[in-house]
Amino acid sequence: MVVALGHPCSAQKRSKVSDQLHLFSQPEQTVSCAADSPLTTESARLALGRWPGLYLGTSSWTFPGWSELVYGGEYSKTVLADRGLRAYSNLGFFRTVSLDRTYYRPMSEQGYFHLASQVPQGFKFVVKAPRELLRPTTRGFDLAAFSREFLTPLSGGLGDKLGVILIQFPPGTAADYGRPFLGYLSRFLKGLPRSLTFSLEVRDEELLDSDLSEAMKGAPVSLCGSIHSSLPSPDQQLLKVPPTPEIPLVFRWNIRPSMAYEDAKGRFEPFREIQMEDIKRRELLVRLVKRALKAGRSVYVTANNKAEGCAPLTLLRFLEGLDEEL
Numbered sequence: 001m002v003v004a005l006g007h008p009c010s011a012q013k014r015s016k017v018s019d020q021l022h023l024f025s026q027p028e029q030t031v032s033c034a035a036d037s038p039l040t041t042e043s044a045r046l047a048l049g050r051w052p053g054l055y056l057g058t059s060s061w062t063f064p065g066w067s068e069l070v071y072g073g074e075y076s077k078t079v080l081a082d083r084g085l086r087a088y089s090n091l092g093f094f095r096t097v098s099l100d101r102t103y104y105r106p107m108s109e110q111g112y113f114h115l116a117s118q119v120p121q122g123f124k125f126v127v128k129a130p131r132e133l134l135r136p137t138t139r140g141f142d143l144a145a146f147s148r149e150f151l152t153p154l155s156g157g158l159g160d161k162l163g164v165i166l167i168q169f170p171p172g173t174a175a176d177y178g179r180p181f182l183g184y185l186s187r188f189l190k191g192l193p194r195s196l197t198f199s200l201e202v203r204d205e206e207l208l209d210s211d212l213s214e215a216m217k218g219a220p221v222s223l224c225g226s227i228h229s230s231l232p233s234p235d236q237q238l239l240k241v242p243p244t245p246e247i248p249l250v251f252r253w254n255i256r257p258s259m260a261y262e263d264a265k266g267r268f269e270p271f272r273e274i275q276m277e278d279i280k281r282r283e284l285l286v287r288l289v290k291r292a293l294k295a296g297r298s299v300y301v302t303a304n305n306k307a308e309g310c311a312p313l314t315l316l317r318f319l320e321g322l323d324e325e326l
Helices: 041-049 076-088 108-118 143-161 173-177 180-190 210-216 234-240 261-268 279-294 311-324
Strands: 054-058 096-099 125-129 162-169 200-204 221-223 225-227 248-254 299-303
Touching: 041 311, 054 200, 054 311, 076 096, 096 299, 108 143, 125 143, 125 299, 143 162, 143 180, 162 248, 173 180, 173 221, 180 210, 210 221, 225 279, 234 279, 248 279, 279 299, 279 311, 299 311
Parallel strands: 054 096, 054 299, 096 125, 125 162, 162 200, 200 221, 225 248, 248 299
Antiparallel strands: none
């Protein structure tokens, strides 16, 4: 069944500001969708309809440079952070977004609920687990704290709009924790609730082997295929650590591997257009994603502005490539 996200922006109508507002108060600024965007053409709508198991989204939604592409006007980053998600999710193109801020600090259940209230049914979040809860001690990971401080408020706030939880370990993890790491990780992953879905992203190539596959066996987690400078290509990652059956796949197009983060940010801002097209990696993702979709899997593809210069247009060209491969 095709996921229906509704008519663009149909969910953003709000009631009039109460007459009881203070004399000097200003009405809340409503963020509108772009009225004439390449993301909302008939061809894009039809292409999305052909892939009901595909969830396209970006790493955050708070970029003022997306005016007239995603948003129907000029808005500050602060306004977009608070109220832009409604327009983003009701545009009709995006079915997911990567909630990366949680990697740096956990959110409250109310915070998650506020986000969930802005998106339509059928929209799913990819949520990064907080890094502070992913640092094992000599006794391993604290699964009780992970559940109490993260999983419980997360699932309570997002409900059925929670898609996949991303567990990410940065470069250097293998060196920091040494041989005990995979044992700690195995016990942690096998203790995760089967009612939730997890994706594991490791950014040390030396961890991508059969020992990691063994550590993941029987857990509700599959490897995330990531485009990142510290990793081999996603197809090689999934050859080394094959996907877990029946678990949705996540592909993250993070950055152009030849560029450092700050270099890409400085070159590509304000992220209005594709500036360095990466056809080779796009075509690779098209092949991997098409294979997974045809096998009946759900697939999440999230793109960062630092991949090519403009994440929404990166996803549009990916979708066009996927449709051409029919």
